[in-house]
Amino acid sequence: MLHYVYGAVKKSMEAYVTRAESNLVEVPLPFPVNSNDEFVSDFRKALERGKSNGNRVRLAVIDHVTSMSCVVIPIKELIQICRKEGVDQVFVDAAHSIGCTDVDMKEIGADFYTSNLHKWFFYPPSIAS
Numbered sequence: 001m002l003h004y005v006y007g008a009v010k011k012s013m014e015a016y017v018t019r020a021e022s023n024l025v026e027v028p029l030p031f032p033v034n035s036n037d038e039f040v041s042d043f044r045k046a047l048e049r050g051k052s053n054g055n056r057v058r059l060a061v062i063d064h065v066t067s068m069s070c071v072v073i074p075i076k077e078l079i080q081i082c083r084k085e086g087v088d089q090v091f092v093d094a095a096h097s098i099g100c101t102d103v104d105m106k107e108i109g110a111d112f113y114t115s116n117l118h119k120w121f122f123y124p125p126s127i128a129s
């Protein structure tokens with residue numbers, strides 16, 4: 001999960017890994033962002049940490065557009081890395097994406113991609129996708 005993960009998502013992840021007696025690995029992404037390469041490199045390092053001691057990375061949670069820092073994450077590239085590195089599944093928190101950036105679900109290739117329409121489409125809060 002990225003350092004910029006949305007607070008409620010972070011709390012959910014923490015609750016889940018506590019129950020599952022597992023661990024969370026946080027990717028300490030740089031800010032301000034100078035290049036996608038920096039992101040990718042930090043992400044790779046975090047995956048290595050996650051896989052150390054013979055551990056398996058069950059789920060990668062990646063924001064498409066971060067909430068607080070408003071950064072568009074190179075998710076396609078990060079997901080390809082996850083696939084190569086044997087991460088079981090990838091979840092993309094795309095709450096800010098639809099209406100804000102291009103979204104091609106097939107090209108992105110995530111296992112789960114959730115968004116909502118009450119941000120950039122000005123729909124009522126109950127409209128999620």
Ligand SMILES: Cc1ncc(COP(=O)(O)O)c(C=O)c1O
Nearest residue numbers: 006063065066067093095096116
């Ligand atoms: C990145 C991100 N994830 C999740 C959420 C939560 O979305 P919702 O308002 O649909 O609960 C938000 C809301 O701002 C967000 O910015």
